[in-house]
Amino acid sequence: MFKLYLDPGHGGSDTGATGNGLQEKDLTLDIALRIRDLLERDFQDVDVRMSRTDDVDRSLSDRSSDANNWGADYFLSIHINGFDGSAQGYEDYIYSGLSDSSQTAQYRDIMHEEITSVNELSNRGKQKANFHVLRETSMPALLTENGFIDNTNDAEKMQDSNWLQTVAEGHVNGLARAFNLQRSEQDEDQDQDNDTVYRVIVDGTQEGAYREHQNILNAVSRNLGQADSIVIERV
Known part of the structure; x- marks a missing residue:
């Protein structure tokens, strides 16, 4: 059984980044729910636990502790970026204390390739940071930044439900490849x-x-x- 802890960034009183009439907390939850639904529908032996499934406050320590206590195999945190309107594109992060040859980095390489192959965003590359959810989780962890909410071009995509679904599918494709997930029998027949x-x-x-x-x-x-x-x- 593959146990995924899925973390939609922000929530409740914490809106995250904002721009172009959008809020990060809403988009991260939308994408994460799509990821969960795809995994549960299309794959065998996958257990998904989410840090939140609606618009509620959840501290960073609550998220990391919950994942650790549950014994997750992988921690995936979904985010949307923001800057000053000029930056755009996709990037992802692993903990800054890890080497490029670590297991976490190897999973990240696969996720990055699968997500950027479909998300129609400029590729800002693979990054490292000392983020709490990357540092304090005891399993491999990845944080994805799926475009800039204050950039007009990126935000236009974020308002398209088809694009949000594609982004979710990119994440699922990466998980399936990185962890050798097996498709359900009915799905194998449909998508051979x-x-x-x-x-x-x-x-x-x-x-x-x-x-x-x-x-x-x-x-x-x-x-x-x-x-x-x-x-x-x-x-």
Whole structure:
């Protein structure tokens, strides 16, 4: 049984970053719930525990202690970035005291590759930090920053439920690959070719790269009314 502790950042009186009419706490919860639902629907022997499932206050020490006491195999914290409106893109963090050859870093490398292959955000790279939830958890831990809420381009994506679903799927793809999760029998029948990645190229520029067929269709639908050319290409 793979035990995932899933942590939607902020909540309650702590809104997190804000911008463009959005609040980080709402987006992190939305993405995390989608991750949970995908894992529970599509995979065998996965147990997901969340630090919160609604808009409540939860201290950092509560989150790390809860994960430690539960005996989680992996701690995944979902966040949205903010700066001054000029920065944009995706980045993720492991604890600053770990080496690049550590098990946590190896899991991070897989997660980073899978998430950035589908999230349509500029890649700001793999980072390290002394964040509480990375330092005080006793299992491998990763914190993902899924775009900048105060950047107009990133925020436009955050308002699209299809994009939020794609981001969740990127995280799930990473977890499945890093921890060798087995798909449920009915899901194997439906998605037997799910390892194949397809690029969606709009007017000569790659719009995204997707494994899930529905994400390919969503990308085509988003651009159908305005593009002169849409090409789907197997990677």
